[in-house]
Amino acid sequence: MAKLKGATLVEAIIAMVIVSICSAAFFSCFQLVISSTKSIRMGKIMEQVEDIKYKTQEEKDFEDDEVELGDVKILKTVKDTDHEKLKLLHIEVKEGEVLLEDFNYFVVKND
Amino acid sequence: MLRGYALYVAIMILFMVSLICGSLLMLYDLNDKEYYIYETDRRLRNNVESTFNELSTAEIEQGVIVKDLFGEKRDSVEMSSGNWGMLSYISVKAFSGDRSRSKSALMGPLLHSKEEYAIYLANSNKTFSLCGNTLIKGKCFIPESGVKRIHIDGIDFMGDQLIEGDQEKSTSALPEIRKEFTDHVASYLQGKFDDKDSVMIFTGDSVKVLRSFRERTLVMKNSGPMVLENIEYRGKIIIQASGWVEIKNTAILEDIVIMAPVIFIDEGFKGSGQFFASDSLMTGNDCKFLYPSVLAVIGIKDTASAMLNLGEGSKVMGAVFNYQQKQAVNNRNLLSLSKDSEVYGQVYSNGLLEIKGSVYGSVVCEKFILRTNSSIYENHLLDATVDISKLPEGFIGVSLLKENKDLDILKWLN
Numbered sequence: 001m002a003k004l005k006g007a008t009l010v011e012a013i014i015a016m017v018i019v020s021i022c023s024a025a026f027f028s029c030f031q032l033v034i035s036s037t038k039s040i041r042m043g044k045i046m047e048q049v050e051d052i053k054y055k056t057q058e059e060k061d062f063e064d065d066e067v068e069l070g071d072v073k074i075l076k077t078v079k080d081t082d083h084e085k086l087k088l089l090h091i092e093v094k095e096g097e098v099l100l101e102d103f104n105y106f107v108v109k110n111d
Numbered sequence: 112m113l114r115g116y117a118l119y120v121a122i123m124i125l126f127m128v129s130l131i132c133g134s135l136l137m138l139y140d141l142n143d144k145e146y147y148i149y150e151t152d153r154r155l156r157n158n159v160e161s162t163f164n165e166l167s168t169a170e171i172e173q174g175v176i177v178k179d180l181f182g183e184k185r186d187s188v189e190m191s192s193g194n195w196g197m198l199s200y201i202s203v204k205a206f207s208g209d210r211s212r213s214k215s216a217l218m219g220p221l222l223h224s225k226e227e228y229a230i231y232l233a234n235s236n237k238t239f240s241l242c243g244n245t246l247i248k249g250k251c252f253i254p255e256s257g258v259k260r261i262h263i264d265g266i267d268f269m270g271d272q273l274i275e276g277d278q279e280k281s282t283s284a285l286p287e288i289r290k291e292f293t294d295h296v297a298s299y300l301q302g303k304f305d306d307k308d309s310v311m312i313f314t315g316d317s318v319k320v321l322r323s324f325r326e327r328t329l330v331m332k333n334s335g336p337m338v339l340e341n342i343e344y345r346g347k348i349i350i351q352a353s354g355w356v357e358i359k360n361t362a363i364l365e366d367i368v369i370m371a372p373v374i375f376i377d378e379g380f381k382g383s384g385q386f387f388a389s390d391s392l393m394t395g396n397d398c399k400f401l402y403p404s405v406l407a408v409i410g411i412k413d414t415a416s417a418m419l420n421l422g423e424g425s426k427v428m429g430a431v432f433n434y435q436q437k438q439a440v441n442n443r444n445l446l447s448l449s450k451d452s453e454v455y456g457q458v459y460s461n462g463l464l465e466i467k468g469s470v471y472g473s474v475v476c477e478k479f480i481l482r483t484n485s486s487i488y489e490n491h492l493l494d495a496t497v498d499i500s501k502l503p504e505g506f507i508g509v510s511l512l513k514e515n516k517d518l519d520i521l522k523w524l525n
Binding site for chain 1: 131160164
């Protein structure tokens with residue numbers, strides 16, 4: 001029968017510390033990557049925003065609007081400009097009171 | 112003998128976990144950068160589109176302009192504009208940090224088929240007379256003496272209604288032409304060019320020339336007559352000739368401008384472009400001038416009678432016009448649309464206009480002329496069609512008249 005030579009206590013403790021640090025580092029990194037799905041979520045929200053922009057432009061929907069996507073609110077406002085045929089579409093994406101994104105877009109109002 | 116090697120195993124695990132963690136961190140960083148690029152590009156794309164939307168409601172300023180688009184000091188765009196023949200050329204570049212997005216387009220006025228008129232015939236106290244199988248559909252501005260049916264060479268007017276649309280009195284003056292465009296073309300017809308143009312002598316060696324609209328205008332000059340055959344020219348190219356130009360049907364042309372005193376276009380030609388002559392322009396039969404095309408004679412001398420003839424069965428999508436800058440007393444420029452020819456868009460002549468084919472759009476002229484075997488008649492139409500209701504919805508024309516204001520995108524450019 002082969003003899004199994006045990007490691008020293010010091011060796012075993014150092015190994016345990018190394019493995020613990022490794023585990024901690026791995027979970028931190030994993031958490032970080034998981035949190036990056038925020039950008040995926042924002043991507044989905046921006047798809048909705050593009051849809052609102054498209055409807056405003058193509059379907060001539062110039063009414064102010066508010067869309068809720070879970071905790072996120074998309075606020076649409078349409079303002080007049082110096083030219084009667086040109087409207088300014090302003091969109092804000094908010095999570096609670098925090099402004100996540102906002103942008104402007106000129107829309108032509110053709111009859 | 113087998114040993115535990117706990118420390119070695121732990122170090123191996125450390126190494127492997129480091130690799131995995133490193134990969135995860137890189138993935139995170141990449142994802143973050145990708146999202147930033149995607150978001151920036153989306154904002155830039157929106158800014159470019161917004162600029163074009165704004166330009167469609169405003170007078171376009173010539174030259175290069177950098178502006179803060181929404182007045183919030185975070186969306187900057189650079190616009191450069193100029194004339195491309197009878198069209199406006201616009202290039203918009205939105206930028207943020209080191210990223211930018213640009214788009215170029217040809218723009219022209221939106222012709223509303225419901226608002227536009229089918230015919231504007233200047234008031235010359237000559238009655239507007241219709242004969243044969245003539246169809247006029249749309250609002251018409253006609254001389255004070257009105258419109259009547261007439262009998263010519265044994266042919267009577269065959270329709271039920273003379274004009275299917277409202278009638279209003281015209282004035283003796285035609286709607287004002289946009290001189291900034293015709294003067295620009297006339298200067299090239301006189302051999303001048305812009306300082307920013309790249310000028311080269313036409314040798315005929317280049318069989319294929321593609322010029323992007325982001326580059327400077329390529330002016331190919333030629334003294335004396337020239338024949339364009341078996342060539343492919345596309346993009347921002349002006350061919351400027353001091354002699355006559357013959358365009359064979361083997362030439363492939365797209366978006367280019369040709370300027371010469373006399374232009375002949377061979378039978379069966381197919382392509383798009385703007386063709387400007389100072390003396391005469393003749394096309395063969397069955398030519399197809401694809402959208403957007405312009406056939407024009409701009410008379411720069413007051414002595415000559417400018418002549419433009421669209422051949423039988425030929426088709427133009429865009430505009431055909433004959434404009435004499437200075438009208439001499441006895442000389443009348445003539446624009447003739449032959450039998451079975453079709454024009455979708457605008458037709459203008461500040462001299463005489465002969466229609467034997469069809470115009471699906473708007474016609475503006477000083478006088479109609481009808482030439483038969485037996486006689487010549489003024490303000491008469493025989494077997495002609497002018498129907499603005501068949502103009503496609505949202506048709507973008509050329510900037511010919513001052514009243515054509517609402518610009519829209521005619522064609523996106525490379």
